[in-house]
Amino acid sequence: MTERDAWSEQLRRGGLELAILLTLAPGRRYGLEIIRHLEAFTDLIVTEGTVYPILSRLTRDGLLAAEWVAGEGPHPRKYYRLTAAGRTRLAEMTDHWNTFTAKIARLIRAAEPRP
Amino acid sequence: MTERDAWSEQLRRGGLELAILLTLAPGRRYGLEIIRHLEAFTDLIVTEGTVYPILSRLTRDGLLAAEWVAGEGPHPRKYYRLTAAGRTRLAEMTDHWNTFTAKIARLIRAAEPRP
DNA sequence: GCCTCATACTTGGTGTCACGATGTATAAGA
């Protein structure tokens, strides 16, 4: 299904992981907070079923550290923050992102009708 | 395996289809030619096993048209060109790409240490 | 005429991953 926007889903696949790490760069945040921030700040709609698996994977890989905090809200929250490894990795990924988008941008310019 | 660069592969997934369509925007090209052009023009390394399935899918979806041409090289070549639908779709995708990268760029700026 | 070698396209199997749906738990408010 969803033949139309199958591609945009593909596109997100690469970007979402980076987007989540970037969201955590300024400081710790919990799951739903990340979702709301992404939507408010970039119009990127992501659901829980998408974000939680990514957060789990990033934590398992040592890029994030998780910490339960109770008493702040109606429900205990699991806060995530970047580890040192996560920060290093984020820098690498940002770098990679920039060079990759530059390549695509170059193709886009080459594809435009001659000016 | 390849835990390290698993992400960069993910990133390519979204961009490759766009990159291939962009490569075909100026005119028709055949499979290996697309691979060589991407490598020469953008340093993007893609193998046959990656490109041909994408070309098949895009053709099946009506975005590309294929045509066998013999006598040009040592082997008959299958040339691909954008259809009208493909051109429309390419414009949509380019648009989508631009807005998406703008969102990530915004996150990157927000993640930088305050200047 | 045979044998490499480069060209060119094809295909099957594999692993990864976002996404939707569903479920569980907690506590405030009516």
Place this chain on the structure above:
DNA sequence: TCTTATACATCGTGACACCAAGTATGAGGC
């Protein structure tokens, strides 16, 4: 007590790039 909002977790699914191996064609050497 019953609803509602918050918050996190997970299973199943389908899509898809990638690797590897395979097929076909003709040119050049000897």
